[in-house]
Amino acid sequence: MTATVTFRPASPRRVVGELDHRADRRPGSLRQLGPNWFAAVMGTGIVATAAATLPMQFPGLRGAATVVWALAAALLVALSGAWLAHRVRFPDTARDHRNHPVMSQFFGAPPMALLTVGGGTLLLGADVIGLPAAVAVDWVLWTAGTVLGLLTAGAIPYRMFTRHRAEADAAFGGWLMPVVPPMVSAAMGALLVPHTPAGQLRLTMILFCVAMFGLSLLAALVTITMIWSRLVHHGTPQAGMVPTLWIVLGPLGQSITAAGLLANAAPFALPDLYAKGFLVFSVIYGIAAWGFAMLWLTLALAVTVKTYRAGELTFNLTWWGFTFPLGTCVTGSTVLYTHTGANLFAATAVALYLLLVAAWSVVAGGTARGVFSGDLLRPATG
Numbered sequence: 115m116t117a118t119v120t121f122r123p124a125s126p127r128r129v130v131g132e133l134d135h136r137a138d139r140r141p142g143s144l145r146q147l148g149p150n151w152f153a154a155v156m157g158t159g160i161v162a163t164a165a166a167t168l169p170m171q172f173p174g175l176r177g178a179a180t181v182v183w184a185l186a187a188a189l190l191v192a193l194s195g196a197w198l199a200h201r202v203r204f205p206d207t208a209r210d211h212r213n214h215p216v217m218s219q220f221f222g223a224p225p226m227a228l229l230t231v232g233g234g235t236l237l238l239g240a241d242v243i244g245l246p247a248a249v250a251v252d253w254v255l256w257t258a259g260t261v262l263g264l265l266t267a268g269a270i271p272y273r274m275f276t277r278h279r280a281e282a283d284a285a286f287g288g289w290l291m292p293v294v295p296p297m298v299s300a301a302m303g304a305l306l307v308p309h310t311p312a313g314q315l316r317l318t319m320i321l322f323c324v325a326m327f328g329l330s331l332l333a334a335l336v337t338i339t340m341i342w343s344r345l346v347h348h349g350t351p352q353a354g355m356v357p358t359l360w361i362v363l364g365p366l367g368q369s370i371t372a373a374g375l376l377a378n379a380a381p382f383a384l385p386d387l388y389a390k391g392f393l394v395f396s397v398i399y400g401i402a403a404w405g406f407a408m409l410w411l412t413l414a415l416a417v418t419v420k421t422y423r424a425g426e427l428t429f430n431l432t433w434w435g436f437t438f439p440l441g442t443c444v445t446g447s448t449v450l451y452t453h454t455g456a457n458l459f460a461a462t463a464v465a466l467y468l469l470l471v472a473a474w475s476v477v478a479g480g481t482a483r484g485v486f487s488g489d490l491l492r493p494a495t496g
Contacts, residue, residue, distance in 0.1 A: 144200045146491050148211050151193055152223035153434035154481060159186035159230035160441030161474050164467055166237040167448050169460035180241060183234040190231050197224075215278045222266045222291035226298050226438070228259030233302040249309050256302055260326075263295025267329065283348035285340040287358030287435065290365055293337065297330035297368045299323070301445075304375035308382045320376065320383040327372050334365035350417050353426035357435040359414040366407040367442025370400040374449025393453065400450050404459075407443055429480040431490065436473040444470055 165179035201208045211217045232255030240248035270292035274280070303323040310316040341362060350356065377396035380389035421427045447463035450456070484490035 144196060145204050145207055147193075147196055147200045148217055148220065149197075149223050150217070150220040150431050150434075151197075152190075152227040153220070153431065153438065154478075155186050155190045155193060155227035156223060156230050157434045157437030157441070157474055157477065158182060158189060159227070159234050160438045160445075161470060162186060163230065163234045163237055164441045164444040164448070164470065166234075167445065167452075168463060168467055169448060169451050170464050176238070176241075180238045183231070183238045184242075186234060187231050187239075190227055193227075194224075213277075215274070215280070215284075216288065218270055218273065219288040219291045221270060222263070222293070222295050225259040225262035225266060225295040228255045228262070229295065229298045229302045230438075232256045232259060233305060236305055249306070252302075252306060253309075256299065256306060259295065260299040260303070263299055264326075266292040267296055267333065271333075283344055285337075285344040286351060286355055287341060287361030289337050289341070290334055290361050293330055293333040294365050294368065295330075296326035297334070297365055297372055300327040300330070301368060301372035301375050304372065304379040307379035310383075316383045320379055323372075323376060323379075327369065327376065330365060331369050334369075338362055338365070350421075353421050353424075353428070354430055354432065356418055356421045356427065357432040359417060360435045360439045362410050363407055363414070363439035364442055366403055366410065367439065367444075367446040370403050370407070370446030371442055371449055373399050374446070374453060377453065378449075397450070397453050400446065400453075404446060404450060407446070408462075411440075411443065429484070431481070433477045433480060437470065437477060440466060440470045440473060 159182075162179045162183035165175055165182075168175070212221075232252040235243075235248050235255065236252040239251065243251070300323040303319065303326070307316060307320050307323070310319045341359075351358070373392075373396040377389075377392040380392040384392070418427070444463050444466045447459045447466065451459035451463060481490065
């Protein structure tokens with residue numbers, strides 16, 4: 115008989131506290147390092163990649179974006195090394211992370227961190243290390259991120275189906291984290307299609323990306339429906355989980371981006387008829403999904419402001435949910451502008467990018483203060 119665990123969403127600080135309570139009490143700040151920390155790489159990387167193709171370019175923007183990409187790459191290296199050390203030094207906590215119904219959802223963050231930095235390497239890093247090296251690095255990061263992302267997209271839902279029993283109010287934005295990585299792979303893989311050898315390899319590459327687009331999109335739509343139902347029947351989540359509402363923007367914005375980038379790549383790999391079909395699909399689907407994304411952005415912003423005014427919105431790592439998902443709306447608006455020429459999408463991309471930079475500044479500052487003070491590296495007390 116398979117054991118099941120009944121759960122409903124808990125605050126991130128309580129999740130960490132519960133895990134630490136079950137673990138041994140050896141000292142060491144690495145104990146609190148979970149997969150959710152890689153959201154900092156995602157949020158930092160999207161600030162850089164979104165700037166690379168922003169409709170409005172001005173002197174210094176690309177240079178600043180390259181610096182931010184380098185910061186994201188450095189964070190990825192540092193966190194990857196620390197996470198490996200964590201798994202060796204604290205195997206009990208690492209095991210608890212895998213088994214916990216909330217923390218395990220964030221295993222989707224490491225592959226998306228790899229993919230984001232890889233895409234930034236191709237878009238911005240080529241100015242620093244040259245195009246051949248940038249392509250090589252991107253291939254390595256894309257391959258690793260795609261393999262890990264497909265594993266999370268299958269393994270985490272499987273464990274939810276067979277090991278956990280969710281309460282009716284358990285659905286939250288974090289449930290999207292395991293199934294979104296293949297969508298990021300589809301978008302970033304589209305950038306690599308022109309750099310794939312012509313013939314069957316290139317054809318396989320673009321078809322594989324389209325399949326991952328569908329895999330992630332359908333799984334995300336099912337999950338978003340459950341989140342909507344949870345909000346209607348049980349109200350808004352507790353304050354600590356409000357930032358996870360923004361995660362819903364991730365698969366929406368990223369799917370618009372992926373559809374647009376696949377349309378750009380299609381002429382390199384597909385007959386003219388299918389390439390034109392991809393372009394038409396990317397615009398029609400993109401505009402429809404963009405409309406729903408703007409609705410969700412409005413709702414998420416309203417709930418966030420309401421929680422803030424109530425004095426309940428205190429900083430924790432879920433605040434990184436304000437960054438990467440919003441960044442995908444920037445890139446999605448950008449590709450729609452590229453394909454339609456509509457100033458509506460250009461203006462939206464620029465406005466959302468300014469909001470993204472402001473959000474990143476606040477969250478990055480809060481994370482830095484939490485690390486230096488040790489607040490984010492010690493277990494919760496309540």
